[in-house]
Amino acid sequence: MVTAQRNTNMHSIPNQPSSNKTSSRDLTVESEQEGNPALIEVDNLSFSYDMGKTDTLKHINLDIPENKVTAFIGPSGCGKSTLLRCFNRMNDTIPTAKITGGGIKIMGSDLYASRVDSILLRKHVGMVFQKSNPFPKSIYENVAFGLRIAGERNRSTIDHAVEESLKGAALWDEVKDRLKEPALELSGGQQQRLCIARTIAVQPSVILMDEPCSALDPIATAVIEELITKLREDYTVVIVTHNMQQATRVSDRTAFFYLGELIEYDLTSKLFTNPSIKQTEEYISGRFG
Amino acid sequence: MEETDKDSPPIFERDKAWINTEAIATVCLRCGTYLVILVFALIMGRIVVRGAPVLMEEGLSFLSERPKILFGFYDSDEKYHRLTSQEFRDYQEANPDGVILAKQSANYSGGGIKSPLIGTVFLILICIVLAMSIGISAAIFLSEYSRRGPFIRIIRLAIINLAGVPSIVFGLFGFAFFCYFFPVITKQLPAERTAKAWELPTWMYPSNIADEGYRIDVAEKRPESANQKIVITKGEEGFEFSVFSSRGDIVKRVKQSEIDATKPTWVDIEKDLATIVGLRDAEGAKVFYRSPRTPEEETLISKLRPLLKLKRRLWLSFQGWEPSMIAAGCTLACMVLPIVITACEESLRAVPQGFRDASLALGATQWQAIRKAVLPYALPGMLTASVLGILRVAGETAPIMYTGAFATGDLPWVGLKEDGVWKIGEFLQRGVEAMPYHIYIVSAKIPQSDLVRPMQDGAVLVFMIIVMVLATASVILRMKIRKKLKW
Numbered sequence: 001m002v003t004a005q006r007n008t009n010m011h012s013i014p015n016q017p018s019s020n021k022t023s024s025r026d027l028t029v030e031s032e033q034e035g036n037p038a039l040i041e042v043d044n045l046s047f048s049y050d051m052g053k054t055d056t057l058k059h060i061n062l063d064i065p066e067n068k069v070t071a072f073i074g075p076s077g078c079g080k081s082t083l084l085r086c087f088n089r090m091n092d093t094i095p096t097a098k099i100t101g102g103g104i105k106i107m108g109s110d111l112y113a114s115r116v117d118s119i120l121l122r123k124h125v126g127m128v129f130q131k132s133n134p135f136p137k138s139i140y141e142n143v144a145f146g147l148r149i150a151g152e153r154n155r156s157t158i159d160h161a162v163e164e165s166l167k168g169a170a171l172w173d174e175v176k177d178r179l180k181e182p183a184l185e186l187s188g189g190q191q192q193r194l195c196i197a198r199t200i201a202v203q204p205s206v207i208l209m210d211e212p213c214s215a216l217d218p219i220a221t222a223v224i225e226e227l228i229t230k231l232r233e234d235y236t237v238v239i240v241t242h243n244m245q246q247a248t249r250v251s252d253r254t255a256f257f258y259l260g261e262l263i264e265y266d267l268t269s270k271l272f273t274n275p276s277i278k279q280t281e282e283y284i285s286g287r288f289g
Numbered sequence: 290m291e292e293t294d295k296d297s298p299p300i301f302e303r304d305k306a307w308i309n310t311e312a313i314a315t316v317c318l319r320c321g322t323y324l325v326i327l328v329f330a331l332i333m334g335r336i337v338v339r340g341a342p343v344l345m346e347e348g349l350s351f352l353s354e355r356p357k358i359l360f361g362f363y364d365s366d367e368k369y370h371r372l373t374s375q376e377f378r379d380y381q382e383a384n385p386d387g388v389i390l391a392k393q394s395a396n397y398s399g400g401g402i403k404s405p406l407i408g409t410v411f412l413i414l415i416c417i418v419l420a421m422s423i424g425i426s427a428a429i430f431l432s433e434y435s436r437r438g439p440f441i442r443i444i445r446l447a448i449i450n451l452a453g454v455p456s457i458v459f460g461l462f463g464f465a466f467f468c469y470f471f472p473v474i475t476k477q478l479p480a481e482r483t484a485k486a487w488e489l490p491t492w493m494y495p496s497n498i499a500d501e502g503y504r505i506d507v508a509e510k511r512p513e514s515a516n517q518k519i520v521i522t523k524g525e526e527g528f529e530f531s532v533f534s535s536r537g538d539i540v541k542r543v544k545q546s547e548i549d550a551t552k553p554t555w556v557d558i559e560k561d562l563a564t565i566v567g568l569r570d571a572e573g574a575k576v577f578y579r580s581p582r583t584p585e586e587e588t589l590i591s592k593l594r595p596l597l598k599l600k601r602r603l604w605l606s607f608q609g610w611e612p613s614m615i616a617a618g619c620t621l622a623c624m625v626l627p628i629v630i631t632a633c634e635e636s637l638r639a640v641p642q643g644f645r646d647a648s649l650a651l652g653a654t655q656w657q658a659i660r661k662a663v664l665p666y667a668l669p670g671m672l673t674a675s676v677l678g679i680l681r682v683a684g685e686t687a688p689i690m691y692t693g694a695f696a697t698g699d700l701p702w703v704g705l706k707e708d709g710v711w712k713i714g715e716f717l718q719r720g721v722e723a724m725p726y727h728i729y730i731v732s733a734k735i736p737q738s739d740l741v742r743p744m745q746d747g748a749v750l751v752f753m754i755i756v757m758v759l760a761t762a763s764v765i766l767r768m769k770i771r772k773k774l775k776w
């Protein structure tokens with residue numbers, strides 16, 4: 001049973017979440033059964049946007065397995081993006097944002113230790129944003145951007161990486177003849193795949209996607225979904241989505257959040273067919289949210 | 290018919306009130322708008338109507354000639370002549386016994402406006418370089434790096450208030466600060482006043498200066514004193530210079546100890562047609578020597594060199610630049626800084642946050658993100674907005690009239706070539722004539738007469754045209770770049 005129980009006692013005794021411990025041990029067991037160890041371990045994480053006055057995320061516990069697609073669902077404002085942005089420390093750019101409790105480990109090492117270089121980290125944990133945001137440069141330069149800022153000068157290395165990344169993002173065939181053309185002339189779906197190509201060009205191990213298809217039509221969405229399924233082979237993908245069908249189609253596991261708390265986390269097939277918590281059931285059946 | 294009307298008035302009957310506020314408001318607003326056009330038309334019309342004929346008549350020479358003295362007079366046929374000094378001389382030569390009646394003259398009113406134009410160009414260039422580099426840095430810091438807090442609020446308040454400071458205050462500030470206080474590294478302390486100064490330690494000297502060590506400049510350029518005599522003798526306290534006039538009397542005797550390298554000591558006896566011995570300034574002795582020198586004198590000089598210990602010195606001196614191009618440029622830059630900072634911040638804000646996020650998510654440092662994904666798209670806007678602001682202050686007279694503008698027809702590089710060497714370092718410390726100051730001079734500072742009119746009208750028109758062309762060009766340029774950089 002992979003379930004992070006919503007434990008009301010946790011608020012009063014956050015440092016002794018005994019029932020919690022059991023659940024995370026459960027998680028590990030499950031992961032081992034699947035043969036995929038946890039790549040990201042979130043341990044009792046609390047996060048605040050206002051220097052700790054109010055917690056936006058409350059006591060989150062979940063393990064994200066390697067080479068799987070994990071989906072975050074939940075009503076608007078429940079903190080999905082916030083948690084995602086904790087994974088690559090993008091929240092560092094907000095001066096008042098602060099981890100108020102617990103922590104995150106990636107590949108076993110603490111993400112928020114003082115010696116961690118967030119710049120280096122972000123090369124390992126890439127991110128694709130909700131609104132596709134290619135730079136107003138050529139297609140080629142967009143994909144090469146990450147390499148260039150990393151100091152890569154060798155022309156042929158960059159050429160090769162650009163080609164591989166575009167192939168990896170299932171965009172190569174469409175743009176191989178017009179790499180020098182402005183990226184902003186691409187369609188919305190192509191732009192989003194370009195952003196994925198740009199992200200995988202720096203060879204991250206994790207790709208975070210925050211509602212990558214919310215601005216796309218169904219056909220472009222289908223292409224990206226297919227791509228995500230393919231990406232699973234080489235990357236660990238965490239995707240935030242408002243689309244239940246999408247979650248069932250692409251993800252292996254799903255986490256349901258509500259008001260900053262993790263309500264239920266389970267195999268996608270299990271969570272959508274047989275949720276163990278009533279709130280989850282109500283949400284996925286569209287009765288609230 | 291009338292009666293039925295009275296009995297059942299239409300539901301939406303117009304208010305019969307005598308004062309119709311709606312109509313009055315429309316008329317007032319309309320008048321206000323038209324008044325703006327009227328003012329603009331009056332100004333432009335007057336300038337064009339009066340300036341255009343001048344430009345037609347003078348042609349290109351109005352741009353390519355320096356301001357000169359203008360003479361106006363009637364000849365015997367009652368024909369009116371307007372001639373510059375050179376032309377006047379030529380005229381007199383051509384008509385040695387021509388009658389010159391009612392002769393008037395006016396300074397800076399003949400020729401053209403070459404030197405003020407060039408001066409203004411240099412002022413604008415200095416101002417652009419300074420204001421843009423400081424303004425862009427400040428804008429990047431304020432909008433990308435700084436976090437909200439009382440200190441940043443104070444800075445913003447200061448910027449807003451700076452924009453409201455009257456231009457004359459900037460002028461006086463520039464005069465006090467840039468002309469007479471700004472710390473400069475100099476070889477030469479001011480002669481007429483005291484300025485706080487510290488001598489720089491030798492290791493700080495640029496190599497080419499430190500290498501010169503002790504030096505005496507021996508200038509070989511006084512042909513009139515070729516047969517004069519300078520005798521250097523060894524006195525009780527070192528060397529003594531004795532200068533003899535052509536008649537053989539001693540004109541001046543200077544002891545080595547009397548030569549104070551820190552003070553300019555002129556031993557100016559040129560009037561007596563003797564050789565000049567002297568110390569020109571703090572950089573070392575300048576011995577004007579007759580030429581050719583005798584071998585004994587040569588040996589003496591070579592012995593004298595180390596003994597005089599007139600080492601070249603550098604000072605960090607709070608003496609300012611005196612009224613000069615650089616001081617005026619700095620003053621203008623200070624004045625335009627708030628405009629530039631505000632404009633640059635706006636341009637930065639117009640760049641989507643997504644570009645910053647995307648670069649950061651790709652592992653860029655904040656500076657990399659700004660340099661690669663923000664600045665390139667903000668620069669066009671920054672440039673045009675700043676250039677517009679700078680053009681605006683380039684038309685100001687008050688900030689430059691005390692800080693660097695001179696009523697002169699000379700170009701700023703005149704006399705910079707000394708002994709065949711261009712003294713480039715001094716260029717920025719030259720005063721210049723500038724367009725607004727030139728206009729001010731010819732229309733307020735010299736006796737007014739019909740002679741001056743054409744210069745006033747022509748200069749104003751040219752200045753207006755230049756500013757308008759540059760402003761339009763930068764706006765068009767921005768639109769073009771905007772089109773290319775759409776997101």
Ligand SMILES: Nc1ncnc2c1ncn2[C@@H]1O[C@H](COP(=O)(O)OP(=O)(O)OP(=O)(O)O)[C@@H](O)[C@H]1O
Nearest residue numbers: 049056074075076077078079080081082083094242
């Ligand atoms: N930069 C920020 N500063 C302060 N509060 C923020 C910030 N970003 C988000 N929040 C708050 O944190 C809470 C969670 O926001 P978050 O963006 O994580 O929600 P979400 O689950 O991603 O919602 P959505 O599905 O609408 O994207 C919200 O109440 C939001 O108002």
Ligand SMILES: [Mg+2]
Nearest residue numbers: 080081082210
């Ligand atoms: Mg979100």
